[in-house]
Amino acid sequence: MDQIATKGFEGLRFQEVAEEAGINNATLYYYFPTKEALIQAVVHRLTAELKLPRARPKDAPASARDELRLEFAGVRELLRTHAKLFVILTELALRALRDPAIKKIGENRDDFWRGHLSGIIERGIAQGVFRPDIDVEGTVTTVMVQIKGIGYHATMAKRKPGEVDGAIAEIAAQVDHWLTCKRK
Amino acid sequence: MDQIATKGFEGLRFQEVAEEAGINNATLYYYFPTKEALIQAVVHRLTAELKLPRARPKDAPASARDELRLEFAGVRELLRTHAKLFVILTELALRALRDPAIKKIGENRDDFWRGHLSGIIERGIAQGVFRPDIDVEGTVTTVMVQIKGIGYHATMAKRKPGEVDGAIAEIAAQVDHWLTCKRK
Amino acid sequence: MDQIATKGFEGLRFQEVAEEAGINNATLYYYFPTKEALIQAVVHRLTAELKLPRARPKDAPASARDELRLEFAGVRELLRTHAKLFVILTELALRALRDPAIKKIGENRDDFWRGHLSGIIERGIAQGVFRPDIDVEGTVTTVMVQIKGIGYHATMAKRKPGEVDGAIAEIAAQVDHWLTCKRK
Amino acid sequence: MDQIATKGFEGLRFQEVAEEAGINNATLYYYFPTKEALIQAVVHRLTAELKLPRARPKDAPASARDELRLEFAGVRELLRTHAKLFVILTELALRALRDPAIKKIGENRDDFWRGHLSGIIERGIAQGVFRPDIDVEGTVTTVMVQIKGIGYHATMAKRKPGEVDGAIAEIAAQVDHWLTCKRK
């Protein structure tokens, strides 16, 4: 993952991975019969890592509103601790365009996330903290799009200090406002 | 640009570009002394293309609110007509992490865009259509993040028909609501 | 060395060296990571070969005069057995003009040789077989120049049979005469 | 000639010659239909230049001894004024090994020179200033070898200031001594 984040898939060299692992070229082939297989393994590892419940308070959050806030906070945290993850995710997104296997995995990852967010929104509606007239699926897509935008911008654009945190806060507030605000 | 969008920078072959152009390998070198130079040229072309005023009504939009709406409509249009552009932009974003020249160009592109959006927001405040207490810079960043997210998601994720248009509409509405809604 | 002697540095092809060695192009790269490295290796090998004590009688020669004679005899012998060496040395001399690494090695080779010859001359003076008023350093240079001329001419000019041997004999005699002849 | 002396035949580029001449690639081809033809032209020019009678006193030298001295002085002068010539000559000597056309020209050059030196030696014997028992042809070869050695060493070895002039003087003296000294 280090190599990919640093040099991209374009720059990933089987040889260098072996060297970094302190083993021989051929030994790495003993475990991963192909460069492709190696990449697949990295992708699975990354997917698993993303599904890990991130730093959650032990007891479930009081409301769906808090849950949603936590979602954004989680991204902020992940950006702070594992910025490279987002780079790799973008590399994967591009690779998925040409590699069906990668595409499949990415879609599964999105589906999983989508389900997770749907749950929150639905719970919010049930709890009465979110407007009842919300289009759940559309809202989930919107949130995903926004969070993807955050990760994309945060890892790959010139930024002033605090800019990203500001944007996260503003988007979170916007979404919160949008979902809770009474509309005419 | 076709080659890059189809195969990525990773898969860009000088030879193939020449073939696609119907000229000899060496002839392409006559015009671009280096693969790098070829890429640079593509990047400049793309940047120029992005700065083109996109399908604007002849007379300036009535209000900044409309201008902002047009901004989102522009993205929707661009996604429809030049989806590949977004793929290349993402390729470039990654490449910028390792290539300072590409980075510089990307930053200039962002600065240009930022200025454009700032103008809209400021005009809106002056016109009284947007809340006066808006943090212009922060809002601009937010909009950029959101639009980046739209492009990223739209070109590189599994989508149901209409999903992207829906998300664009919802985000546009959210932002509009956020900027115009009286807050307590 | 064969390839260099036959086709010169100009005509040295990594590929052909591999073929001549009966191995694959890439295999040769496994051992010499660069064409340059290959050349360096040849140069070191050649330098080592030149430093080998050439066909010496087991017991040290009776006098410095004999040693000096042996020096010329050695060149004659080397010309007979390893004529290619002189071609390569000339190639190297030219290359040294543009390649500092080669230059350095050549200078070391000359320094080593110079020391060797100095020893002979000084011993001759001490033994009383050479004139005591000899400028050692100057004489050494002269001998080197002459031997270089022999190698240069012998390998790269039209010659009649025996011409080179004749010239070697005459120069050896000249030098001997010069160093031993009482002068007014 | 500049290009050859600077970068060698190995580094001679048709293109660069054209650029240095301030004309177009194709224009140079208009005059020299081939790189080979260009080189041939250089060689002829150089040969002509070498045959030019070098700075001679208007009246013929008093004796063959002086003539021979002048021969060495001429080399010293040429080294001072046209050192590059010797580099090119060495390049040519190597190229002659593979290129019969170059070889032929080189041999003609040597024959011309040989005739010139023979004349001097024979005149010296006739004048009674040189020993009558000299082997003319052998002596000429010896002198040529020595002068070639001087040029070779002077242009392509590390040298202390004055070293070359010293060696020229010593060799000239040696030869003079050898040709004039009464022998037992």
Add this chain to the structure above:
DNA sequence: GATGAATGAGCATTCATTCAT
């Protein structure tokens, strides 16, 4: 399990040379 050595296919780049104008 592990490794040094080997290899084929490919790729960016160079350069002498030619062509059309």
Add this chain to the structure above:
DNA sequence: AATGAATGAATGCTCATTCAT
């Protein structure tokens, strides 16, 4: 007489992959 454009044939080098031990 001159030139911009075009081209084929290398050439050094890389890299995923395989093989023998």
